[in-house]
Amino acid sequence: MQKAYLQITLKVNVSEREAAANVYTTFKEPFLSGIAGALSKELLVRDEDVQVLHGFSSESDAKAYLESDLFNKDVVVGLKDLLQAEPEIRIYSAF
Template identity: 80%
Template sequence: MAKAYLQITLIINAQEREAAVNVYTKYKEPFLSGIAGAVSKELLVRDEDVQVLHGFNSEAEANAYLESDLFTNDVVVGLKDLLQAEQEIRIYNTF
């Protein structure tokens, strides 16, 4: 069970959503198998935005992912042309 969640909210036009889903799908397995403390990753799609919810064993591991090569060099680069606004990043702890 995750003890911390990283929520990234993305504003992406409806026409670009499929491309965003492709980025999510491409990097889901490398995230789960290669990022320390990663336990889950879910894509939440609403009319107004797309959210990616990442589960971790700890808040420190969630913060470390944000500085990882997978996030900065792959995910961010893959999404940058799709974003209509700056991504919103939040980390939550569970108790």
């Protein structure tokens, strides 16, 4: 079965990372239970940035999530005041 990963890289100041992690935590369960094809969601932190790695059943499910209300009305709104730059969004296919 082909899977897909959505990687969103966020530039967040160290002082704002706890708030960004709270957004991640708040919307993890609704993502996993309410988004078609959602398989996993992980928060990756490094000195340079924060990444959220989402696992999906397919690339089309990943693309659909980016158009969803959960992403646009909840996650994006929750993060907008914390970001230092536009998020970098990539979708990968896994075989």
